[in-house]
Amino acid sequence: MRLASVSKVYGDPANAVTALHDVSVQLDRGSFTAVMGPSGSGKSTFLHCAAGLDRPTSGAVTLGDTDLSGLGEKALTKIRRERVGFIFQSYNxxxxxxxxxxxxxxxxxxxRPADHAWLSRVVADVGLSDRLAYRPSQLSGGQQQRVAIARALITRPDAIFADEPTGALDSRTGQQVLRLLREIVHAGGQTVLMVTHDPVVASFAQRVLFLADGRLAGALDEPSPETIAERMTHLGEW
Structure with missing residues (x-):
């Protein structure tokens, strides 16, 4: 996946707000990347543009060999349904x-019919083989998030987008979910892009991108929570 010189401007020219400014980044297949930044830095806009949920004002977003920027709404919907998976804080x-x-x-x-062999593998990977007949109300928060992860994987997507996926979980359960996501990246080769505000959560990713004022403000590879927190404290000076 690649974002090339992506900018996103909201509002009319007289009251324009630039949420993203000329952001370029390459996300390799089978990589787990976290995106961090202060409130209002453009994290959610970055995620939405990368996932095809929002169109950039300028620049290009490429998923595999497909340029999302040039697609009509019907084609974009098909891409989101078949080649992209979503994991949210609220499970949905x-x-x-x-x-x-x-x-x-x-x-x-x-x-599309379910591939039962693939369904069995996904369910086993997320540890829910004995919960298939349960309703969400009968599950813990961590189990519900595992259902959401399995739902994101079932179409064999090229990329998975996660928006604060552990925000509603306690720290121990959240870390179990993050370890599961990292294992899925290694085993299935999906590209995972995760937005978070928590340095501990971000440290589970292989790479952390930092945004400030809608611009890319650096990156860290395999960082510790302490290194991430230190970088975050300096973003205010960006």
Missing amino acids: LLPSLTVEQNITLPLRLAG
Whole structure:
């Protein structure tokens, strides 16, 4: 995945707000990248543009060999449904559906049958093989997030986008979920992009990108939480 000179401006010219300014970054296949920055730094806009949820004002976003910037809304919807997975802080599970039905929902929406061998593997990977008939209300927060991860994986996406995926979890459960995400990157070759405000969470990623005032403000590879926190304290001087 690649973002090339991506800018995003909101509002009319008289009241324009530049959320992203000329951001270029390459995210290799099978990589786990975290994005950090102060409030208002452009993290969410970065994630939304990269995932095809929002169109950049200028620049290009490429997923594999597909330039998302030139696609119409129908084609973008198809890309998001089939080649992209999403994990959110709030899980977004449907309470009336079982775990299995929640996981396979993207396939049903796309009119595709479930590959039962793949479903079994994904469910085993996230540790839910004995919970398929349960409803979300019968699960812990960590288990519900595992359902959301399995749902993101079921279409065999090229990339997974995670927005504060452990924000609603206690630290121990959150770390279990993050270790699971990292294992999935290694085993399945997905590209994972995660937005977080927590240095400990970010340290589970292989690389951390820093944004400040809508601009890329540096990167760290395999950093410790302490190194990330130190870099964050200096972003205010950017």
